[in-house]
Amino acid sequence: xxxxxxxxxxxxxxxxxxxxxxxxxxxxxxxxxxxxxxxxxxxxxxxxxxxxxxxxxxxxxxxxxxxxxxxxxxxxxxxxxxxxxxxxxxxxxxxxxxxxxxxxxxxxxxxxxxxxxxxxxxxxxxxxxxxxxxxxxxxxxxxxxxxxxxxxxxxxxxxxxxxxxxxxxxxxxxxxxxxxxxxxxxxxxxxxxxxxxxxxxxxxxxxxxxxxxxxxxxxxxxxxxxxxxxxxxxxxxxxxxxxxxxxxxxxxxxxxxxxxxxxxxxxxxxxxxxxxxxxxxxxxxxxxxxxxxxxxxxxxxxxxxxxxxxxxxxxxxxxxxxxxxxxxxxxxxxxxxxxxxxxxxxxxxxxxxxxxxxxxxxxxxxxxxxxxxxxxxxxxxxxxxxxxxxxxxxxxxxxxxxxxx
Amino acid sequence: xxxxxxxxxxxxxxxxxxxxxxxxxxxxxxxxxxxxxxxxxxxxxxxxxxxxxxxxxxxxxxxxxxxxxxxxxxxxxxxxxxxxxxxxxxxxxxxxxxxxxxxxxxxxxxxxxxxxxxxxxxxxxxxxxxxxxxx
Numbered sequence: 001x002x003x004x005x006x007x008x009x010x011x012x013x014x015x016x017x018x019x020x021x022x023x024x025x026x027x028x029x030x031x032x033x034x035x036x037x038x039x040x041x042x043x044x045x046x047x048x049x050x051x052x053x054x055x056x057x058x059x060x061x062x063x064x065x066x067x068x069x070x071x072x073x074x075x076x077x078x079x080x081x082x083x084x085x086x087x088x089x090x091x092x093x094x095x096x097x098x099x100x101x102x103x104x105x106x107x108x109x110x111x112x113x114x115x116x117x118x119x120x121x122x123x124x125x126x127x128x129x130x131x132x133x134x135x136x137x138x139x140x141x142x143x144x145x146x147x148x149x150x151x152x153x154x155x156x157x158x159x160x161x162x163x164x165x166x167x168x169x170x171x172x173x174x175x176x177x178x179x180x181x182x183x184x185x186x187x188x189x190x191x192x193x194x195x196x197x198x199x200x201x202x203x204x205x206x207x208x209x210x211x212x213x214x215x216x217x218x219x220x221x222x223x224x225x226x227x228x229x230x231x232x233x234x235x236x237x238x239x240x241x242x243x244x245x246x247x248x249x250x251x252x253x254x255x256x257x258x259x260x261x262x263x264x265x266x267x268x269x270x271x272x273x274x275x276x277x278x279x280x281x282x283x284x285x286x287x288x289x290x291x292x293x294x295x296x297x298x299x300x301x302x303x304x305x306x307x308x309x310x311x312x313x314x315x316x317x318x319x320x321x322x323x324x325x326x327x328x329x330x331x332x333x334x335x336x337x338x339x340x341x342x343x344x345x346x347x348x349x350x351x352x353x354x355x356x357x358x359x360x361x362x363x364x365x366x367x368x369x370x371x372x373x374x375x376x377x378x379x380x381x382x383x384x385x386x387x388x389x390x391x392x393x394x395x396x397x398x399x400x401x402x403x404x405x
Numbered sequence: 406x407x408x409x410x411x412x413x414x415x416x417x418x419x420x421x422x423x424x425x426x427x428x429x430x431x432x433x434x435x436x437x438x439x440x441x442x443x444x445x446x447x448x449x450x451x452x453x454x455x456x457x458x459x460x461x462x463x464x465x466x467x468x469x470x471x472x473x474x475x476x477x478x479x480x481x482x483x484x485x486x487x488x489x490x491x492x493x494x495x496x497x498x499x500x501x502x503x504x505x506x507x508x509x510x511x512x513x514x515x516x517x518x519x520x521x522x523x524x525x526x527x528x529x530x531x532x533x534x535x536x537x538x539x540x
Binding site for chain 1: 453454457463464470478
C-alpha cells in the first residue's frame, strides 16, 4: 500500500522540477515561432529524460550510491572534476534563472520589479531547504506544481486541429529559419534533460530508502512521471501555437507569454500564468539548490541528506547555502531571467555528453547494478543518446550564435 | 578507461570552441531581417495586449508592466539597428525610424494605461502599424 501511495505521489509530483523556466520558455517560443512543428522535440527529450531518470534511480536503488558518488568512485576525481564543475556552474545559472522566474511571476501580479523579489524569494528557498525534509520538498512542491496543468487544460479547451498535432510529433524541416528551428529543438532538449534532475532523482531514491525489490516503483514513476511532465510542456507549446502564432507574436518576454492564457481563462489568465510560472520556478529552485548540496557532498565524501538534522550534515548545508547565495548575487545584477534561462539551457547541452557517457559504463557494471544491468535495448538507447548528446554539444553554441535570436 | 574519458572531455571542449569560433556572426541583412521580425512581433504584442486590456481581461497593473517590457525590448532592438555600421544600409535606417516611432507610441500607451484613459489607448492602438515581417 505504501509503495502504491509512493508511486501515485511520485508520478503526480514529477511535474515539480520538470515544468520550470527552461521548459516553459523554450516550449512557448517553439509554439509561437513554429506552431506544432517542434512537438517531436518535446516528446523526444521527454523519452530521453525518462530513460536516464529510470537508470539513475535503478543505479541508486541497487548500489545505494547516487550518480555523482558512483561516477567519482568508478572514474576517479580527474574525470569527475569536469562534470562536477560543469554541473555546479549550470546549477548556479539555472538557480539564478529560476529565482528570477519567481520574481517575474510576482512582478506580473504586483507590478513591482522582479529584482525587488530576489532576496525574499532566496530567503524562502533557503527556509524551505532548512526546515523541510526530502518528502515535504518533493511532494509539497510537486503538488503545488499541479497548477501547471492549466497549460494542458488550456491546450485542450483551444481544440487544436488534430492532423497538424500528430504531424508535429514527427520531425520535419521548417520552410524557413532552419537555424532558429534547430536551436529551439536543441534548447528544448537542454531544458528537459537537466543534469540536476538526474542526480536529484538518484539522491532522492536513496533519501527515500528505495530497495532493489521496489525497482518497479522506480520504473513506473520514471516513465509515467516524466510523460506527465512532457504533456504539460506540450500544453505550453500547443497553447502558444494556437494563441500567439496567428498574431505573429514571438515570445521574447514572460509578459508576452502570459497573453496565451487569455482566450481560455479570461480575467484569471495572468494570475494562473504567474502562479504556474512562479510555483514551477520555485520548485525547480529548491531542487537545484538541494542538488548543488548533494553533488558537492557526494563527490567530496561529506555526510549529506535533506532528512538529516542540518547540524549532522554541516558541509552539505553550507554547500547548498553557498550556491544559493551566489545565485542571488548574480540575480541581483539584473540579468534578464529569460535570456539567462536560454543561456543555461545551451550550456546544459554542452556538458550533456559528460553526464550521459558514464551511464554506459555504470549501467553495465555488476558492482553497481548487479543483475539489473541494461540489456541490449537499454544499451542501444544509451549509445544513441550519447552520440546525439555529442552532436548536440558540438552544434549548440554555433546555433546559439546563429539562431539564438 | 579514465584517460579515455578525460580525452573525450577535452575533445568535446575543443570542438565546441572551434565550432563556435567558425560560426562567426550573422550578416547585416540577416540581422535586419531578424530585427524586423522582432519589431513586428512586439507591435503585434502591443495590439493584443491593448485589445485584452480594453476588453477588461487583464489588469491595469499587468498591462502597465507588459507595456514597460515591450518598450524595453523595442529599445534593445533599436539599439541593434541604430549602430553606425548598420545605419549605412537604407533598410536599417528605415527600421530604426520605425522602431523609434513604435517606442514613442508604446510609451504613450503605457501612460494611457496609467491614467486609465481607455479612449486614448484605443485611438493609439490603431496607430500601431504592423511592420512587414515573417508571414
